[in-house]
Amino acid sequence: MDSEKRQLHLFFFPFLASGHLIPAIDMAKQFALRGLKISIITTPLNASLFSKTIEKSKTMGLDMNVLVIEFPCVEVGLPIGCESYQLATSLDLRTKFYQATAMLEQPLEKLIQEYAPDCLVASTLFPWTTGVAKKFGIPRLILHSMSFFSTCTAECLRLYAPHKKVSSDTEPFIIPNFPDEIKLTRKQLPDFYTQNVQTYATKMYEQVLEAELTSFGAVFNSFYALEPAYANFYKKVLGRKAWQIGPVSLCNQDTEDKAQRGKEASIDFHECFEWLNSKKLDSVVYVCFGSMANFNDSQLKEIAIGLEASEQQFIWVVKKEKNDEGKEEWLPDGFEQRVKGKGLIIRGWAPQMMILDHEAVGGFVTHCGWNSTLEGVSAGLPMVTWPVSAEQFFNEKFVTQILRVGVAVGAQQWARFLGDSIKSEAIEKAVIRIMVGAEAEEIRSRARELGKKAKKAVEEGGSSYSDLNSLIEELRSHGIAGAASKN
């Protein structure tokens, strides 16, 4: 068959967590929209989360399917069904979770043997997939889950270790040789930077970096106009190959698609939509901390008090289970009664993208996960930044200092599980700063401009649209070269 006409087949293998699966499905859809065949490799529980999206894509004529592999919970001592990273709620469980992911090598190889895909697009957190792809003579693309800014920050910390040259955890240091002056403290860094012992996480991080240097390249959920200095830094200074094809969430155009991303929402989306329809333009602040971040009862209470004191309308997503007596200790007495009609609490999973895109929403309190950050940017919203974990403190700097579309609530301490304590007064103040007054208007107009640029990037002829074309072309020529060398 003429290889130029042959349909390319891509294996997508995202890490098993909502913050990775959601953008991966959106990204896979972008490739499928260009006529490529996509197989998503995942485990039974995760496959069930996006089965509706896959069914819908098929009705749209897209060539997308799911190939299911079992997750070895029992073999590593994880509870049965612990197939998603957010279910691994202790350090021990997380280490076991990573061990289980490394055991997916054989089932993945079996699938590659059976289906002979042209390329393996696999999460950064599966560094071993570069070796698997090499074994089968296909390129491995890194499915990146961070921004260029944060990836470059992480790499410069590794190269120059400025955090080792300060005398305390609170003394700020500057990232050396960086396009902008970015100050951080040791307290804001993931714990593996500050631990001197080798752990599973530190070893894994080394493998991730090595894989980044030996893979075909990386695909980023970002767009050129958002972070040109850092895209250039990544490519020219760090010398790595990358394509930026985001914001991938923008492939969800109708309200139902937006509402169905990730998981079944805990609120009927019509009810949520109606509630928002009854509100004025830019009058609601949306408060959500992603799929992983957690707070204790007293912190949640502070958020409730802060929101009420801000006198703003809000949607607040709380992922806290009721206690053994079926009570919600975090809820101030009479809170829901007092804020009735003005504030909506979603207990569980929110249809985030649909909410952010609604014109009544005028601000976003976010934990700065990269997806949420980019969704906030795409919706043209001012943000209150409240980083908790992972690379979220880096994203906060990006939002507040580089993009200047957000204000920090004042979190200072990186945490693996429970977010830093913030007083209600700080929450109230930060929410007011992005919702009312001259400063809010100034931030909003900058945010709106960015939102427009985000949409333009994915339109035909936009930078992300073109970068996706070039990537597909490169994969095609690689496929042709590969096929020729096999003959």
Ligand code: UDP
């Ligand atoms: N999300 C959602 N509803 C929720 C919480 C999160 O739809 O109630 C989505 C959100 O839109 C984003 C993803 O889940 O796409 C979370 O990814 P992010 O990188 O922001 O944070 P993480 O969960 O990885 O910390």
